[in-house]
Amino acid sequence: MGILYALVARGSVVLAEFSTTSTNASAIAKQILDKIPGTNDTHVSYSQDRYIFHLKRTDGLTVLCMADDTAGRRLPFAFLEEIHQRFVRTYGRAVHSAQAYGMNDEFSRVLSQQMEYYSNDPNADRINRLKGEMSQVRNVMIENIDKVLDRGDRLELLVDKTANMQGNTFRFRKQARRFRSTVWWRNVKLTVALIVILLVIVYIVLAFVCHGPALPSCI
Template sequence: MAILYAVVARGTIVLAEFSAVTGNTGAVARRILEKLPSEADSRVCFSQDRYIFHILKSDGLTFLCMANDTFGRRIPFSYLEDIHMRFMKNYGRVAPYAPAYAMNDEFSRVLHQQMEFFSSNPSADTLNRVRGEVGEIRTIMVDNIEKILERGDRIELLVDKTATMQDSAFHFKKQSKRLRRALWMKNAKLLRHATFLQILTPSLLVIVSTAVINLHKSSVVFSRNVEEASRKEFTDLFGVECVAVHDKYLGLPIFVGSSKKLIFGSSKEKLWKKLASLGSNPSYCRSSIFKARTVFEHGSRWQLGNGASISVWRDRWIPRPKTFSVFTPPPHDSFEDLRVNDLMDSPVRIQTVI
């Protein structure tokens, strides 16, 4: 294994580490952490015997690994960048105040797995991987050329086919432009017809429903997609006003807030105007009510209770159609104030004199 040791620390506080060898590697790494300069982001290397310590400082953390001196510097730093990305993704929020070895149980396994991957897998080295892919492409190109030569195809034939394809591409581009213009014109015509139908629909609704729209009190709101020419054509056709937003419907505000005065102010003002048109003389209303008094009195009669408030001679209390009153006059002046209860026996309310 080329990479033998890795540690993640905040200053001198170790958060996670893994070692594939025994010895004083951890002590040497801690001594290096103590002597590191306090720069924000940096990359440095320290040599120790046959090993090199590669250090990456980023986001207030230090990522350190030890590798053989024959392994180079590109792959160890690629390993540190991968560890940095994984650590910040999982512990980026808690890393600034986490205690020592807080992530060691979980992240030491990640250090070990990535250590094995970057030490043994050739695809871990991005530059070598790109070089391998370029070499593979070259091999494929050589194979294709050799196959063409083996079949006896002439290079001139390939050139002719290339020229033919170029002419076909130019012709296709020209035809596609014509088709695009034709489709655009067709779409514009359809859009114009649709706009005309939208303008004509309200008129048809009025004719069919025999309803009448007061255009002087009407307003219209358009969306931002409607062109200015279409807006003017619609407003000129119907003679309505174009507004940004409808603020009232049937005299009431559309948007209801917390202000009662704003909501009902207009309705209250209209009501007071109607009442003011009736005049300031209250006898107008009173005379209208008293107009029906004669009709009410003509058909009314008393319903007997205890009879204490019903006059025998003056009130209508006898169940006789039309008159409901006594025909004969009082025999004496002393009977003038006679009440119906005077004609009854109090305990059982039996009428005794008529």
């Protein structure tokens, strides 16, 4: 499933967010923003069940995503790095004074596109391995989310399994269409090859008949 939810925030003020599925990840993410200690730059991950919240804070700007635990750490943090760079490059100083969700209409589309890329495109991991930019996340410790949230107001992560199944179904259909296209082209190539072979055989037979001893000439 890859990356399911992402946001960009200044302190605890969410500037943009996007989710691929029905979930309460937004509520948990906002609690994490309220309770992460200090203001220093940080890379940290918090787990709950089989989902992990990855957080990167640089120069007061926080990017956070929730991913399935099978996504590992390198890809989610590569995604966060990409989102941070795109956000700063797009909005510059406006980041420091923007109101809550001030960039959501525009930047949520960027979040959606990059989530799709880092979740499903095998080139995403290959490119980041070549860049070698994510070596700093190797020693990031994954803590249980209870350590950052007070137990009294702990929120259970609720993920809509139906929506996830729909997402998986969409990917399956996409792969199926790609497979059918591949099979169709293969059949076309095979048909063309058979026609060519048949024409060659007919040509050879006609040439033999035309130049054979039984007939003086060929029509």
